[in-house]
Amino acid sequence: MRQDPLLSIHNLRTRFHTYEGVLTAVDGIGLEVYLGETLGVVGESGCGKSVTALSILRLLASPPAEIQGEILFDGKNLLNMSLDEIRQIRGNSISMIFQEPMTSLNPVMTIGEQISEAIKLHQGVTHQEAWSKAVEMLRIVQIPSPEIRAREYPHKLSGGMRQRAMIAMALSCHPRLLLADEPTTALDVTIQAQIVELMERLKEEIRTSIVLITHNLGLIAEMAKRVVVMYMGKVVEEALVEDLFLEPLHPYTHGLLESIPWMGRKMKSGRKQLQEIPGMVPSLLEIPEGCRFHPRCSRVMDICKKEEPPLIQKDSRRVLCWLWA
């Protein structure tokens, strides 16, 4: 028996009004995050992963972005909250780390000031207390000599260190949910491994649920328990991570897995060459009729070109494809 989800999104639709027309970046998605779990969100660039995260915290400037649907956090709809209420949530109950550690810290503020600013904001403590908590957070994220580092400006820190500082800031108020938007993309592989390990450890210590947004399937395999695959603003498949890697149901997921290079190993198809998904992601202004994936799908059927597939429940998984209807 599972408990109630910490975060549940129903029919979320985020649209941008641009001069060329209305872009539906997120088109009616639904997902749940349970306490203490890591949910992976994967997909190509532009599939709506980041927009989903930004919609949760309502960080998209309201006009011209239009967010509809329901985002329940702890049973309360974030989309109905006033600006003051959502500010209380941001950084306190839900916080976010970004892809670019090089630009996500203010160059003219010291690391300690930036972290203690967040602590002061949500915990109403004095400057000294906030500062010592900030130093403590830097120690937790394993930044060497945190007292000295706290007084330094971001340009003195390497990319990996800055991402640690960013994680320290995001976790400084012990949020219940952490939105990690490509947290390791800009880092090199050894640093990636350290950051992953750090996030895993802190997840246990602070008991935070994580929404891990990435296009790196290796990272998903390492960290996530459940995975949501997105394509052009829709959730096309949702499954436990083992199931997804062993037996992808959606042809798109299949294609994604086929296009990971494996050193010295033959592909499932028996060919040595790396497979790719043919074609390109179409513009969100020209969404194909029927299934959005049909122009690129290797198993396309007649019905795919005409009608949008329903979301099909198959055991514990969900897939948006006519193949399983």
Added chain:
Amino acid sequence: MHETIQTQVIRNPHRQADSQLRRRWAKLRRNKAALFGSILILIYLITALLAPTLFPGNPSAPNLMKSLERPSMEHPLGTDELGRSILGRIIYGSRVSLLIAIGVVCVGLLVGVPLGLISGYYGGKVDFGIQRVTDTLLAFPGFLLALALVAVLGVGLKNTIISVGISMVPIYIRLVRGCTLSVKEQTYVEAARAMGTRDVTILIRHILPNVMAPITIQTSLGMGMGILFAAGLGFLGVGVQPPTPEWGTMLSSGRAYLFNAPHVATFPGIAIFFAVLGFNLSGDGLRDILDPRFKL
């Protein structure tokens, strides 16, 4: 702004905190024009501060017996039509001019910077409103605008500062808005919002410090412009009123005696010239020092 910091890291990761200041000082020293400008400003500053020591008498007390005297030992720059020492009036005039320069940029900064920040950060209708007003103000040449404002407000030191200051406001709005537009797209601003930081805090703590460099440059240039505009208003007789020693007013009153006593108009003109030159040169120098694209 950000790119520079990255390149610095690549060049020398163990840079000490004060070395950036030292490097900027070294740059200033290499930039001879900027150094010259800064020295000029310094001279004017010292003159203004030490005015009573440098010229013990009252610069406004007339002595009609000695009117329009040529430069002599007693009056190194000669006397004006009322027999007042021109040197003394220039020395005391530097107080007035620097006061005007500072007052003018204060008005420009206090009004222009917040409006520019708000306009750039919020965008939309607020931005549209502020920008259309700015457009309107920028459509007039700055001096004409100051002149029109003086016509409304009346003459005098305070009104000169206010009207020249207001004529400078649209420049600050445009400058700050442009910089805000680029800074607000930075991830750290988004990260601050994601942490629940209030807009006011974001504007003051995150955006303002990152747009300070162009504001500083504009402030130096604006001081030069302010002195020139105020002198212009004084010359037209609608600026600071006699007997307060003001360079533009002095220039104007000396104009009548240009042929028989040219020193009366010449020396205040030279004072204006070097003050404006000083502020402009150091403004240009500041730009070279603070603008990352000019880094060598």
